[in-house]
Structures are given as C-alpha cells and as structure tokens.
Amino acid sequence: MRAASLSRSGVVEVRDFPLPVPGAGQVLVVMRYAAICGSDLHVVYDGFHDDDFLNRPGYPGHEGVGHVVDSRAPGIAAGTPVLTVPYGTRGGCFAEYQAVDATHVVPLPEGADLRRSLLAQQxxxxxxxxxxxxxxxxxxxxxxxxxxxxxxxxxxxxxxxxxxxxxxxxxxxxxxxxxxxxxxxxxxxxxxxxxxxxxxxxxxxxxxxxxxxxxxxxxxxxxxxxxxxxxxxxxxxxxxxxxxxxxxxxxxxxxxxxxxxxxxxxxxxxxQSEPGLVSFRAAVEAIHTGAVTVDHCLENMYPLEETPAAFAAARAHGNGTAKVGLFMPGAVMPGAVSVGRGG
Missing domain, CATH: 3.40.50.720 (NAD(P)-binding Rossmann-like Domain)
Structure with missing residues (x-):
C-alpha cells in the first residue's frame, strides 16, 4: 500500500509499505479520507514525535474514515463504514489501509456521507x-x-x-x-x-x-x-x-x-479515553443530521501522494481555510471541493 510517514523531524514522505495485518481485537480499514490535526503539526515540526514511530505508515494521522475490510473483533463486520479515532500517539490514518483497535472505531449510520463524517473526530x-x-x-x-x-x-x-x-x-x-x-x-x-x-x-x-x-x-x-x-x-x-x-x-x-x-x-x-466514545458518537450523529456545519472544513483536500504539500499548507494556517485534509485512492471527490488549494 501507499502511505505517508514521518521519516525524521520535519520530513514527511510517501512511499510503499506492506499491507498491515490486524491482530486480535482489531479491524483492517481501507481509508478514504483523513485530516491533519493541529497536534500533527507539533508532532512533525516541533519535536513531539515518538522516535519509535518514525517511518511507521500513516503516523501521526488520527482523524480518518473508511470501510472495514477485515475484522478480528466481534460486533464489527467487514463492509462497515467507520470513523477511526486512534490515540494521536499511535495514529495511522495517513495510509491506504490501517489496522486499528476496534475500541477506537465508531460505526457510521446507514447513508452517512463519508467525507463529511471525517470531521466527527475533530x-x-x-x-x-x-x-x-x-x-x-x-x-x-x-x-x-x-x-x-x-x-x-x-x-x-x-x-x-x-x-x-x-x-x-x-x-x-x-x-x-x-x-x-x-x-x-x-x-x-x-x-x-x-x-x-x-x-x-x-x-x-x-x-x-x-x-x-x-x-x-x-x-x-x-x-x-x-x-x-x-x-x-x-x-x-x-x-x-x-x-x-x-x-x-x-x-x-x-x-x-x-x-x-x-x-x-x-x-x-x-x-479517545472517554467511556463508550460518547462524544465521537454524538459528533457523528450531529453531522449526519445536519445539526453542525462542516463543509467549510472540506475546502482544502490533497491526494495522499501530496501529503508533504498538505502539511506545508496546514502549517501556513490552511492558506486561509479552516482545515487541510487528504483523500485516498478510490475516494470520491465532489466537484464542489477545491482539491489541493495552494498546493
């Protein structure tokens, strides 16, 4: 698979990695969209990274959505659309596939817009x-x-x-x-x-x-x-x-x-430690029902291959946008979204 990774402080690269294998209690998710958090900028540029996670695929991404393609956890079947909310210290969302603990995914409601649901993490x-x-x-x-x-x-x-x-x-x-x-x-x-x-x-x-x-x-x-x-x-x-x-x-x-x-x-x-991930579940519902406006956070999306440029844009305060995100191979990008603004 293709994935972005932090190779050393300040340097994000996109390259090939082996497909991850989910362990007991985990699910394998084919990622569709991911977003860059302000904390990711601190990890990449300000020395907050974990040396043990350098060159780890998808690190430090912890805001993402996709579909489960393999499940080693009861209650979550293959094909389920999910919001992935791993701890920021262990995130792997900047990748085509991510193996994540089932305790850190939130199933999305039927008919949910994956692209908008991405914002449920933030x-x-x-x-x-x-x-x-x-x-x-x-x-x-x-x-x-x-x-x-x-x-x-x-x-x-x-x-x-x-x-x-x-x-x-x-x-x-x-x-x-x-x-x-x-x-x-x-x-x-x-x-x-x-x-x-x-x-x-x-x-x-x-x-x-x-x-x-x-x-x-x-x-x-x-x-x-x-x-x-x-x-x-x-x-x-x-x-x-x-x-x-x-x-x-x-x-x-x-x-x-x-x-x-x-x-x-x-x-x-x-x-991420809140019992039952109650706040993330409430966010998914709020976006699905339209109770909260999120489209302003989807105006600056880059393809996975341009992750370094996306990080540069995020570091520049989004070049005026509220959020910078990534879309993976196979993701659907509506024409209303400006792809790679500033990149």
Missing amino acids: LGTTLYAMKKFLPSSRLSDGLAPRSAVVIGAGSAGLFLLQQLVARGIEVGVSDLNADRLALADRLGAARTALEPGASVVEATLAATDGVGADLVIEAAGYDVARAAAVECVRERGTVGFFGFPERKGDAPFPVERAFRKALTMEWANGT
Whole structure:
C-alpha cells in the first residue's frame, strides 16, 4: 500500500509499505479520507514525535474514515463504514489501509456521507471539551455564560463557536487570518479581531464595558493566546484551554493574574479515553443530521501522494481555510471541493 510517514523531524514522505495485518481485537480499514490535526503539526515540526514511530505508515494521522475490510473483533463486520479515532500517539490514518483497535472505531449510520463524517473526530473533541467548559451542573444552576470569546478560528475554534451560538451566547472570535474570520462571521460570531493588528483583549473589554467575557476558550495553541485568554475573561470567569502545548516542558503563563482574578480553568484532553466514545458518537450523529456545519472544513483536500504539500499548507494556517485534509485512492471527490488549494 501507499502511505505517508514521518521519516525524521520535519520530513514527511510517501512511499510503499506492506499491507498491515490486524491482530486480535482489531479491524483492517481501507481509508478514504483523513485530516491533519493541529497536534500533527507539533508532532512533525516541533519535536513531539515518538522516535519509535518514525517511518511507521500513516503516523501521526488520527482523524480518518473508511470501510472495514477485515475484522478480528466481534460486533464489527467487514463492509462497515467507520470513523477511526486512534490515540494521536499511535495514529495511522495517513495510509491506504490501517489496522486499528476496534475500541477506537465508531460505526457510521446507514447513508452517512463519508467525507463529511471525517470531521466527527475533530467535532467530537470539541463536544468533549464543552462538557468541561460548560458543565451541566453550572447550566442547571442558571450559570450559563452570556458572553464568550474563542481565540483561534481553525476547525476546532469554529466548532466551538457553533456550539456556543446554538446556546444563545454572544461570541467574539480572533485569529491571525482574515479568511478564517470571514468563516466565523458566517457561522454567527458577534464580532471578530484580526490579530496582531487588532487586539482580542481590547475588543473584548470594549464589548463588555471593561468587565471581560464570562467564558474564554483558547483554541490556537500558543502561549501568547493563553495569556490573552486570561486577560479577556472577567473576574471569577472561566477559561477553557483546548489548544495543544506550544513546546515540550515548562511554558510561560500569567499565574499571578489568573490567581488575582480567581479564575476557573479547565483543560481539554483525552476524548479517545472517554467511556463508550460518547462524544465521537454524538459528533457523528450531529453531522449526519445536519445539526453542525462542516463543509467549510472540506475546502482544502490533497491526494495522499501530496501529503508533504498538505502539511506545508496546514502549517501556513490552511492558506486561509479552516482545515487541510487528504483523500485516498478510490475516494470520491465532489466537484464542489477545491482539491489541493495552494498546493
């Protein structure tokens, strides 16, 4: 089979590999589509890779969809369309075939659009995060926020925006790219701030009479964005940290400022470990029923053979798109999708 792999830090190559053989409790999936996560960029470019997984086919891809062609697990038959959600540390989605634990696949409903269903992995992580940022206990006590800010308008930030808007919350969004902020406008943002020319902190304080937002979600993955989140939120407000660490080890953080404001802070990680993969299953249903808009994340797709170019585009903030993806041999690409934009 053909597969992309990380050969060394910063270098992704596409070459031939033996077809994987599923072990007990695994399924073999012929992949159709995959997507590049922000965490994949850190693995490839920022030293977050595992040396033992260099040259492993499909690594570090962990967002993908396809069909089961061989099953060594009860309850999942060959031919079943599935969302694959392996741990990011062990992902193999950037390949024609992937052997994956059956505990990390979610069967798709009959008639599901495979291409759109690809986004259920990313959407699922944001649904999981929102349970921490807006726990049901606070909502039932009448403590739902009236104002919020999302820092970062990539795919995750735009999914978080949609969930907040659906709850009737006024949301401000910031990003480094004007095209992504235009998407945020379309999806219901009350205001946007194009950094660094504009300041999300100043925009938020101006919109809240200097008080700050009730909830601020950092979805960019930069230390400066985490610091801005602390400044944007009101006293005794909530900050949700979704973005991946910028570097390994310690990082600067405005501890005193967060302490003085008596903030509640939540970190989102580990959706793949959630019992029953509940959030991923909810994401599949939301996409299948049209409850969440995902087509804006499917505008920048590259063929598997052009994976290095796809990574370059993702590193450049998608060249203005919310997400960069891959399609495998045999995948159906509608004419409405721009293939290899910027590549």
